Amino acid sequence: MKKPDYYELLEVQRDADADALKKSYRRLAMKYHPDKNPGNAAAEETFKQIATAYAVLSDPDSRSKYDHFGEDRGQAAVDPFSGMGGMGGVRLDPGHLRDVFGDTFEELFGTFFGRTNPHQGRDIKVRCEVTLELACAGGEALVSYQRPIRCKPCGGIGARAGTSPSACESCGGGGQLRVQMGFLSVVQTCPRCRGSGILIANPCSQCRGTGLSPEEVSRPVQVPAGIETGQTLVIKGEGELGRLSGRPGDLHVEFIVKEHTLFSRDGRDLTCALPISFPQAALGAQVEVPTLDGKARLKIPAGTRSGTVMRLKGKGVYDLRGMSRGDQLVTIQIDVPKTLTPRQRELLEEFERLNAGDSDGHAERKSFLERLRAFID
Template identity: 40%
Template sequence: MAKKDYYQILGIPKSAEEREIKKAYKRLAMKYHPDRNQGDKSAENKFKEIKEAYEILINEEKRSAYDQYGHAAFENGHNQNNTYNTFTSSTDFGDIFGDVFGDIFGGSRNQRVKKGADLCYNMEISLEEAVKGVIKEIRIPTFQKCKTCYGTGASAGTKPNGCSTCHGKGQIHIRKGFFTVQQSCPKCNGRGTVIKNPCHICRGQGRIKTNKILSVKIPSGIDTNDKIRLSHEGEAGINGAPSGDLYVQMTVNKHPIFEREDNNLYCEVPINFTMAALGGEIEVPTLDGRVKLKIPSETQSGKLFRIRGKGVKSVQSRSKGDLLCRVVVETPVNLNEQQKYLLNELGNSFNGFRGDKNSPRSKRFFDGVKRFFDDLTK
């Protein structure tokens, strides 16, 4: 009888990653393990099948061979079935699953040494600092390794003793009806060791709560929601384990003049209508100082001018964006009588507000309006 496909047995796709394989195995093994189905021969056979599939697919070399040659890769006396002929109701159940089931029943075997937690620090900076880069000092409240006991938790000249209850494993096995589960040792709380003479500084914890000051280099071009990772600057681990990492979350504050979009900067530049009509030259701001911008005659409000290389330098490619200036033609206010007279004379020279010759957009608009109403009356 042809053997079933290992991927089908576990109910996973061929592209499944290690975590998916473990998850599928855990679910099926819990269901078909002989300790939970005593006397059920079909469940025992099913479990053998599941475990065989798991042992092959969780091993990178065996999985590669299986993907290439199928079941033939394990024939000629190397069939895996003869490994799973017997089961015991206590030790086998715990030994088979190890860390696969540890997280369900109260911890894993690695709880004796636990890496410190990662930390996140929210930092606000100005647009100028984000564009040019800056070094900032930050104060972090955190747990650090005790410098007196070097993280062991034991007083000077002593060291932790192995726990006599769990024999240094940090876990104990307890019979729960028809199967066995593991949980943290109640005597050492999963550490695997017992401290008879705790350090008087950290009181046996191996770490103390304190503030530390760090200098953070902010690279030029960083943007809101970017993160900077500082390795091993998070909380200290337990029992001398490595510290976690510190992530600095960036927020760039709003700027009164410029808006940023990717690596380009935008700003609005007001000009009077005389400049817009006749043209001229104005100064516009950049983050490096002022630059001159030539305004051609007959410039319309909203026109966008690009000044290359005056934007933001990309963190990844180091290429620099541009500054885009949008001109806004401003209507004059607080006119005196002489100015009003001159403007009135100018308006009369346009031959009406439609300005057939001098205001092409107005002409197109009102011509379109006329055609619209003419079509309604047909």
């Protein structure tokens, strides 16, 4: 089935700016929000679709990918690991919605996205620098970060030893208050207990009532082959621990691919420059080229010009789904020697003398000389 066009979904023109997108999305999200359409599965589906469309189009990078490649690539930027097993699961990050709706976000959307137990641990974001080799082939990298764990003195409850927390009187311990706003019934976080449902009269001196204490952890993460800078892997349950019965948050690993001294990346292709000598270019040669898999042989045909791009098939980057691999593009650069021995100079001067009488082998020079003559005449 063909997926609907994201611009049509959001009812905007293809050149709509960030503001127009946000405005239109805000209006549609209000219209199709499940709380306003109870039991209406179609509205819920539309709501999810516009949320996805906005997630893709509000990010300049994924928007340009979507514009070029359509839904699959645009989506990949937001949800690059969908369909890859054993990665700990990935979901659409509703974080951007907070940006659109401000503080009302939690109240409006929290329950829809499967939050919001106030005891739930927060997500932890961590950056992971990887080499180009690792980003291309995939593998394992180590990340270190602070992950708050349960405070030992108070057992994670947050109350000083010998005292215990009491249920919040404002919300009756539920942590939430339901408020009628016009036709919209809105669930708000209880301002008194800030959603925890409990009040701590004597906070634990170690954690100041948070119930958490910081701990440095290191853990390996699986780097998917083909990962690009800015793409994020979400590992469920590896974020901040929840309090009391709350479930833990998630760990968001954002990858940064380091620059390489030899190779640059162009999507799934790798590019590199290869200097060769003038005789190699003129006579042809077998040369060695570095690739991510080690050295490869490359045949330079006789008469190769500087700037020629040669393609090593299948020596590029794996795509995220691991199905295929790009190429390595080698740009030939003719290396002109800066110094010459007397013998080299002698040979080159002789070459040039022979060359002067014969322009047949130099189509480019011949055509230039003809045009020059026509210009002077």
